[in-house]
Amino acid sequence: MMPVKRIEIIVDELEMPKVLKLLDDAGVSGYTVIKDATGKGDRGLRGGDDLTGVFANSYVLTACPSEKVDLIIESIRPILKQRGGVCLVSDAQWIVH
Amino acid sequence: MMPVKRIEIIVDELEMPKVLKLLDDAGVSGYTVIKDATGKGDRGLRGGDDLTGVFANSYVLTACPSEKVDLIIESIRPILKQRGGVCLVSDAQWIVH
Amino acid sequence: MMPVKRIEIIVDELEMPKVLKLLDDAGVSGYTVIKDATGKGDRGLRGGDDLTGVFANSYVLTACPSEKVDLIIESIRPILKQRGGVCLVSDAQWIVH
Amino acid sequence: MDFNLLIGNFLNPPILFFFLGLLAVFAKSDLEIPSPIPKILSLYLLFAIGLKGGVGIAAGGFQTQIVITLGAATVMASVVPLYAFFILRRKLSVANAAAIAATYGSISAVTFITAAAFLEKLSIPYGGYMVAAMALMESPAIIIAVLLYRLSSANESGTAFSWRELWRDAFFNGSVFLIMGSLVIGVLSGEAGAKALKPFTSDIFTGVLCFFLLDMGIVAAKRLGDLKRAGVFLTAFGILLPLANAAVAIPLAFALGLSQGDAFLFTILCASASYIAVPAAMRLSIPEANPSLYVPMSLAITFPFNIIAGMPLYLAVINRIWS
Amino acid sequence: MDFNLLIGNFLNPPILFFFLGLLAVFAKSDLEIPSPIPKILSLYLLFAIGLKGGVGIAAGGFQTQIVITLGAATVMASVVPLYAFFILRRKLSVANAAAIAATYGSISAVTFITAAAFLEKLSIPYGGYMVAAMALMESPAIIIAVLLYRLSSANESGTAFSWRELWRDAFFNGSVFLIMGSLVIGVLSGEAGAKALKPFTSDIFTGVLCFFLLDMGIVAAKRLGDLKRAGVFLTAFGILLPLANAAVAIPLAFALGLSQGDAFLFTILCASASYIAVPAAMRLSIPEANPSLYVPMSLAITFPFNIIAGMPLYLAVINRIWS
Amino acid sequence: MDFNLLIGNFLNPPILFFFLGLLAVFAKSDLEIPSPIPKILSLYLLFAIGLKGGVGIAAGGFQTQIVITLGAATVMASVVPLYAFFILRRKLSVANAAAIAATYGSISAVTFITAAAFLEKLSIPYGGYMVAAMALMESPAIIIAVLLYRLSSANESGTAFSWRELWRDAFFNGSVFLIMGSLVIGVLSGEAGAKALKPFTSDIFTGVLCFFLLDMGIVAAKRLGDLKRAGVFLTAFGILLPLANAAVAIPLAFALGLSQGDAFLFTILCASASYIAVPAAMRLSIPEANPSLYVPMSLAITFPFNIIAGMPLYLAVINRIWS
Ligand SMILES: Nc1ncnc2c1ncn2[C@@H]1O[C@H](COP(=O)(O)O)[C@@H](O)[C@H]1O
Ligand SMILES: Nc1ncnc2c1ncn2[C@@H]1O[C@H](COP(=O)(O)O)[C@@H](O)[C@H]1O
Ligand SMILES: Nc1ncnc2c1ncn2[C@@H]1O[C@H](COP(=O)(O)O)[C@@H](O)[C@H]1O
Ligand code: NA
Ligand code: NA
Ligand code: NA
16 A cells, blocks of 8 residues: 545536646646536535536546645646635555556 | 545435535535435445436535534434434645635 | 545446445445546546447445455455556544434 | 237337336346436426326316316325225334335326327327326325324424425425426417427327336336345235225226226326335435335336236226226 | 517417426426436537528528628627627626626527527518527627727736637537537538438427426526626616617618518527527636626526517517518 | 449438537537437437337348348358457457457447438338348357457456356347347337337437437547557558458348348448447456557547448449449
């Protein structure tokens, strides 16, 4: 087992491509995306209105070595600032196979 | 970065509105919901049968300051007791933006 | 509250039945599955191509006592080896109800 | 009974696709109708049958016959859950008995729709108001079952109970609401509207029904496993109660002077069991009841029994008596 | 105004289903069209209307009338967002004013489709090129609004801005692309293609439209709450601006010698507000604008107003003037 | 070759929508058919073609012609993967060679369906049993490829291998099962059933096919990128093997005395490559094979080649020879 950081990012669906690109640039080994996560936050309810497509969030999980964390955080912070969203970092063990 | 508690709750889809209301009442800053999570637990398989709509779970994630945790747990415990479900609490760092 | 291990496994959708069976055999009390998680990893982009059904991942979360962790890891490692995927283990508190 | 009816029903594409669905599961095929398609198909079926019924009413105009039929429907929908409950109480907890009573007191729209298609195949006419009867019969059993449950159980455990919510679930749940709404729209828009909608609501109807029954077959077969839990008593109940209800409904329909088509649909309504409106309501109002009892009973026993053996049987009997 | 038109419109199934959707939310029914069905229904409607328009053009052949109409459409689509912006600036931030201006400068395909169905019900002819006009009117307002926003706001905050992206969102977003594509395909495949596709694109069209408007009603009713945030000014704006646009469009159409059907559709296009193409573009190009202002305005005020009161009103006026 | 055929095919709406899908991706439009709609559309197509075939068989009655055709189909479906495998082995690993051999030995239902629609447009008749031939040709290649793989690779690594599972994947996978099932139901319900289902299975068929090919175009264009990985050899293979198969199939069909319509469909089946049944089976049985080789080859090269250039080419040749 290898200690890693679990980074969870929740942003507007439309921002997700940018976030994924930034993760790639940061050189993460991979990520997992769960589309249409609905939710609520400072910018109100995000009901995932299917008709207009507005108001839908996406959830991404990436596990990476702790030294990458700061780089990732700094690169996505502007997006969170401008478009809102959430980023959580926690500890985990990666099962090396 | 700000230390927070990551609370994950998995309950019957139908209970979710109540759970979200309780989270709001507890004054969390927000939450993220992932609908149609299927699963298995004490009350058997929850296949998310699309025809009858019965047997579907919902997953909610909320990050909140640790002092709120007990309040939240106490408020949702009756639901977990009566309708089953799971609640996990873990540690995380919130990226302040 | 009871300390548990949070095990997250992300594998090819087609492998999920096997993984769930292994979790059952390992005697976990339950699990939660989120279907069609897309993502990226060593085996490239997994866009969840709806037409061919190929390239789709599934996400499973199970909370179990720490003594079960090794058993579970050993049982699923061959699948991760052969078909790829990710397994993360982290700490959490289970709200007993 | 009339074997031509039985065979004719067997060779009816919708029924054949139901069998194909069952077969798919038994053969361990990975065939499945992905969510949320089944839901939208059932919305379509309610939408179409509602409009059809409304247009029928508009065409037929008001008749005392309608009042009588709707009255009888409401009565049956209130009596069935009562006696079902007391039978079930001998073996089951209050919660389960009440939930299953609600299941069999209420109706299955898809059974009704399959029966209506069966009549159209045999070109036996029926009144559009039968759709109103169906909508009417969906709710009372829910209310009655919850009443029985709360009276005969002291338990006021945990979360507060709201009659308003129950009322809403019973009368405004999606399916009842859509049938009723489409029915009214059918009445309001009448012939003109009907003509514009016919290709969507009538022409492709049978095809969509086939697709839906294919999924019903798959779901029913998957639920068969749960029947072990249900046991012999409930399995038998799932076949005998419909027969009993039919045995009451047919003479009643005859006494009330219903036409053969109406009598047949009235019988199928009494014999059918709900697996959409009721389970949803029960989960909220009688959470202690076990869904893996009442869902497979109606889905994996009563529904197949009614559309395969029940329909030709009831119709054969009705033909006997009416002629 | 002509009350028969109003009543006739009321009793039109699509409108009735829109009301049913509103009612479902008010009655707290759990009726809903599960995602992604609404999206696929709207794709179907664009697909069908596009083909219909293309076939119409192929049949009609080239006429200067077409050029004039398309020219007028483009002009209106560019003028409306300009004056809307300056009205809105009196009360709102640059970002919100620009986003709302784009919303009202662009068009709503579903409003157009409902209006076209309304004409067909009254058997009033219209030109297939009106569909091209619709497609043309979707994009200019987006470009203009973003220009206004970037000129009148010094803010070049955060993420870089790409004109190429904006251009793409404006002209190649899914809905514009599908309408235009189907239109061209309709022209290319002509009569032969039309015949093969008619059952899919024409016969079941009204039925699908009913289903879609049922969902529109549900969504509109859910968004009504947001209007508190919008306030009186924006609520009034959502009704008065369409009327103002219509008041400009009708005389213009008359001056240009459009037929009654074409004039009616031209008016509805000018009066309608976008809730699909524009919100998507605004979120990317004017993120500071608040979607819970411009979405409910077009969805919960302007759309219902246009299809319920607007359509019969505009047509009544047109009938007056043209006769 | 006959250019009218080529042009006629080009102006066929389904093909035009395939191009529109490609274009949408090249133009970076965000147009997409949301999941799971493509899956349900393909289920519909299999459902409809299966029924059509079954009804055709019921009408045609039994003919030795059928046995001969089905025999030839099975033979081709077993020979193609063999020689494909040995060609591919020169450049590829056992696993990839076997998986690609299976892909080209099996068939593409949508290619068949597009070809059938092409025939109907030209009103060239074909036998319902060709649908049975299609269903028959889907599975053998899977079995053979896995045999080749397991014989020529010592690797028995990791998870246990189950022939029962493989058998099931090959013969009971969703698409094979649905085609076969609908075919049988078509035979059983015959004329009567056919009439009731025609509006759903025939009338709206072309429209649904257009929608589906629109999505195919989008998916194909998205997969084009993967072809870099595939390289020149596999790209050429994706065009030359279908031509080779056609060069074998056409004389064979002639020798067996098939009608022009049947010969054309037989050729298209041999020339087409699977992208649904086979990939699913390969992932389970030959996990070492790389899906981003065999999926884009069939989806982004062979499928477009067949429906755009292949269909008119094969038919032109057949017309030459048969006349
Ligand atoms: N405290 C929280 N816990 C979990 N998710 C959150 C939280 N706050 C916000 N979110 C998610 O992040 C999205 C955007 O948040 P915001 O930018 O605050 O509107 C919301 O729609 C939620 O899905
Ligand atoms: N040990 C577990 N780990 C993860 N999820 C669980 C676990 N146990 C139960 N669940 C989820 O919680 C739902 C309800 O659990 P239960 O009330 O035990 O039936 C299940 O359907 C699962 O989705
Ligand atoms: N570092 C990572 N963090 C989160 N998810 C990952 C990571 N690496 C791989 N995955 C997920 O696991 C799947 C299979 O990974 P792989 O076997 O490396 O291709 C990917 O498609 C992702 O969904
Ligand atoms: Na009943
Ligand atoms: Na406008
Ligand atoms: Na082939």
